[in-house]
Amino acid sequence: APSSESTSLVTCPDGNRVHHRACCPLFALREDLQRNLEEGQVFPGGGADGSMLVFPDVEPNFPANLGISDSVEALLPFLSSHPEISAGDLIQFAGAVGISNCPGAPRLQFLLGRPNATAPAPEGLIPEPQDTVTSILARMSDGGNFSPDEVIALLASHSIARSDHVDPTIRAVPFDSTPFTFDTQIFLEVLLKGVGFPGIPGNLGEVESPLPIGEGLNVGEMRLQSDFALARDPRTACTWQGFVNEQEKMSIAFQAAMAKLAIIGQDATHFVDCSEVVPIPVFSVNKPATFPATKTCADIQQACLSFPFPSLASDPGATETIIPHCIATDLACLAAEYQGGSNGDS
Ligand code: HEM
Numbered sequence: 544a545p546s547s548e549s550t551s552l553v554t555c556p557d558g559n560r561v562h563h564r565a566c567c568p569l570f571a572l573r574e575d576l577q578r579n580l581e582e583g584q585v586f587p588g589g590g591a592d593g594s595m596l597v598f599p600d601v602e603p604n605f606p607a608n609l610g611i612s613d614s615v616e617a618l619l620p621f622l623s624s625h626p627e628i629s630a631g632d633l634i635q636f637a638g639a640v641g642i643s644n645c646p647g648a649p650r651l652q653f654l655l656g657r658p659n660a661t662a663p664a665p666e667g668l669i670p671e672p673q674d675t676v677t678s679i680l681a682r683m684s685d686g687g688n689f690s691p692d693e694v695i696a697l698l699a700s701h702s703i704a705r706s707d708h709v710d711p712t713i714r715a716v717p718f719d720s721t722p723f724t725f726d727t728q729i730f731l732e733v734l735l736k737g738v739g740f741p742g743i744p745g746n747l748g749e750v751e752s753p754l755p756i757g758e759g760l761n762v763g764e765m766r767l768q769s770d771f772a773l774a775r776d777p778r779t780a781c782t783w784q785g786f787v788n789e790q791e792k793m794s795i796a797f798q799a800a801m802a803k804l805a806i807i808g809q810d811a812t813h814f815v816d817c818s819e820v821v822p823i824p825v826f827s828v829n830k831p832a833t834f835p836a837t838k839t840c841a842d843i844q845q846a847c848l849s850f851p852f853p854s855l856a857s858d859p860g861a862t863e864t865i866i867p868h869c870i871a872t873d874l875a876c877l878a879a880e881y882q883g884g885s886n887g888d889s
């Protein structure tokens with residue numbers, strides 16, 4: 544277990560109080576990250592949520608994107624202004640801070656102590672969307688000792704994720720209708736019958752989505768072939784369905800699997816638990832999962848035969864949901880959209 548110096552508090556040079564002195568530099572880093580995350584510019588692709596930092600390996604492993612990801616690159620300035628934090632710790636901490644801004648997200652554990660030279664996670668852990676369930680489960684098992692249930696729990700992250708590279712004609716394409724909220728809509732919506740593509744058809748790793756209709760920068764929903772397959776495979780279908788409308792269960796399972804993910808390839812024995820510096824997520828999600836407007840349980844392709852599908856209401860409206868590109872509080876994003884331009888939040 545990671546060491547905790549004592550049960551008493553120490554006072555940091557900046558006046559913050561914390562259980563372990565090693566955590567002191569994280570207060571300034573947290574403030575710096577929060578200020579710049581809010582601008583929505585430092586983190587291309589993620590806007591204000593910072594979700595892409597939860598697992599920065601996603602993009603570097605995607606063949607369309609050579610080299611390090613935009614999100615990791617965006618952290619480089621923080622590395623130079625906070626030299627006492629290692630790159631690996633910075634990436635993990637920024638992910639924990641970023642996700643705390645998403646309504647519904649759990650407070651992630653943060654252990655400090657990754658040595659400077661090591662990568663945050665072994666390369667090639669994250670599979671590609673065109674991979675089979677067998678290969679995805681095998682890779683996640685080999686690379687991180689993740690069970691199939693844990694893999695599904697980690698995919699709650701796709702509730703706050705958008706794609707920049709799967710379809711070359713559209714950017715920031717969300718995987719569920721609430722890309723700024725860490726909710727269970729992803730588990731519901733991936734089970735809906737696919738009806739079309741938000742951009743062009745024929746992209747590797749993409750299958751038909753239930754909500755393909757867009758409007759300008761509001762590009763419509765995308766479905767990854769891997770999410771489709773994991774939601775319907777007998778090995779994972781019941782775990783998948785079991786998260787539908789189960790916010791608390793999903794959030795706790797995600798938190799636990801993320802704690803494991805965060806220390807893959809690390810000897811965490813001497814890491815220091817600095818979780819108390821991770822912001823407590825401010826907003827919870829109390830709204831039950833709902834079928835997007837025009838959809839009902841008749842559109843569900845149920846693959847788990849052991850449990851009945853939860854009974855859920857449909858959002859009102861006679862036309863298909865248009866998913867907003869901008870979060871309602873991001874005035875810069877809204878202004879750019881109003882002017883018809885791109886705000887760089889690609
Ligand atoms: C199980 C296999 C997985 C596959 C096949 C997969 C695939 C993908 C793909 C293709 C994208 C879109 C990338 C782009 O076009 O820009 C994506 C985005 C994302 N995924 Fe996954 N993923 C998997 C698991 C995970 C896991 C375990 C996590 C985190 C715990 C995760 C978190 C994310 C995030 C945060 C994004 C958004 C990235 C951004 O906004 O730039 N994914 N994923």
Ligand SMILES: [Ca+2]
Binds near residue numbers: 702721722724726728
């Ligand atoms: Ca969501």
